[in-house]
Amino acid sequence: MLRRLMIFILIMVIASDCMPPPDYSSQSMYSENSEYYIITNSTTSKAEAINYAKRLISNGYNASVYLSDNWYYAVVIGKYDGYMAKAKKRELMANNLARNDAFFTRGDGFRRKIYPANQAGMVQKRSFNNGSYFVVIRSTPSEAEAIRRAKDLRSNYYNAEVYQSDNGYYAVVVGTYEEEIAENKRRELIYREFARKDAFKTRGNKFIRKVYPTESTVRDGYYIVLRSTPSEDEAVRRAERLVSRGYNVSVHLCDNGYYAIVYGMFEIDRAKDIKQDLIYRDIARDDAFLIPEKDVGAQVYPLY
Numbered sequence: 001m002l003r004r005l006m007i008f009i010l011i012m013v014i015a016s017d018c019m020p021p022p023d024y025s026s027q028s029m030y031s032e033n034s035e036y037y038i039i040t041n042s043t044t045s046k047a048e049a050i051n052y053a054k055r056l057i058s059n060g061y062n063a064s065v066y067l068s069d070n071w072y073y074a075v076v077i078g079k080y081d082g083y084m085a086k087a088k089k090r091e092l093m094a095n096n097l098a099r100n101d102a103f104f105t106r107g108d109g110f111r112r113k114i115y116p117a118n119q120a121g122m123v124q125k126r127s128f129n130n131g132s133y134f135v136v137i138r139s140t141p142s143e144a145e146a147i148r149r150a151k152d153l154r155s156n157y158y159n160a161e162v163y164q165s166d167n168g169y170y171a172v173v174v175g176t177y178e179e180e181i182a183e184n185k186r187r188e189l190i191y192r193e194f195a196r197k198d199a200f201k202t203r204g205n206k207f208i209r210k211v212y213p214t215e216s217t218v219r220d221g222y223y224i225v226l227r228s229t230p231s232e233d234e235a236v237r238r239a240e241r242l243v244s245r246g247y248n249v250s251v252h253l254c255d256n257g258y259y260a261i262v263y264g265m266f267e268i269d270r271a272k273d274i275k276q277d278l279i280y281r282d283i284a285r286d287d288a289f290l291i292p293e294k295d296v297g298a299q300v301y302p303l304y
Helices: 002-018 046-058 082-094 143-154 179-191 232-244 268-280
Strands: 035-043 063-068 073-081 103-105 110-115 132-140 160-165 170-178 200-202 207-212 222-229 250-253 259-266 289-292 298-301
Touching: 035 046, 035 082, 046 063, 046 073, 046 110, 073 082, 082 103, 110 298, 132 143, 132 179, 143 160, 143 170, 143 207, 170 179, 179 200, 222 232, 222 268, 232 250, 232 259, 232 298, 259 268, 268 289
Parallel strands: none
Antiparallel strands: 035 073, 035 103, 063 073, 063 110, 132 170, 132 200, 160 170, 160 207, 222 259, 222 289, 250 259, 250 298
């Protein structure tokens, strides 16, 4: 009996030596048909993430910073197919440009691109799945006239912008708002004679270029921080309440981890006057303050 068992074991060992090695290629996540970002670093500091990205760019890599769903700032390069991504990761680690735990992602968890900013003046592609609308005050072939009217609206607390449409005209708009609020805002603007009777709502699908304000025209602009809170839910809830009253506010994640409800933006003197008026109307807290546009953190509400 023992002899038979030993013979059986010997046969199995010989057979296993003759079997081909397992093919792991089909189990690999890397394939030529998929593309991946390489996350070289992740941090809670926006400034630190941007500095990492700048270092990568100075070394010839096409680096970017994205705000992730976990509210970390991801420093990434890519996209590459799976095989190239694997090679790039090894290269980055060999040059001390990526952490040892650098990993790959298709980017599904990215909320917003932080750095580098979109090309100045170009409209970022927006998703209006939440039913958001601009209110078009008027449309004119004159860029100068459109900007002048937008400035007039801003001086009356409306967050007006100018976009060039694909028909060559310049649209003066406020918004965006949910559809019902946009309709109420349209009627309000007509009633206050800030808009013509043919003012209308649009999702902005035909806008090809943002004309005003652009990075160059708002570099001295200021937001009014109405209040800040460590709770994202509270900040969004308060912002939604203000939006329902016609205030085009947004919520931004600050470097200190707080969520700021902001309104703006305006030139410094105008921002000071508006801040005092908002405090008087109990829209802003007594400790409301101004913040330069360049220092505002990533926008978390509304998400476009």
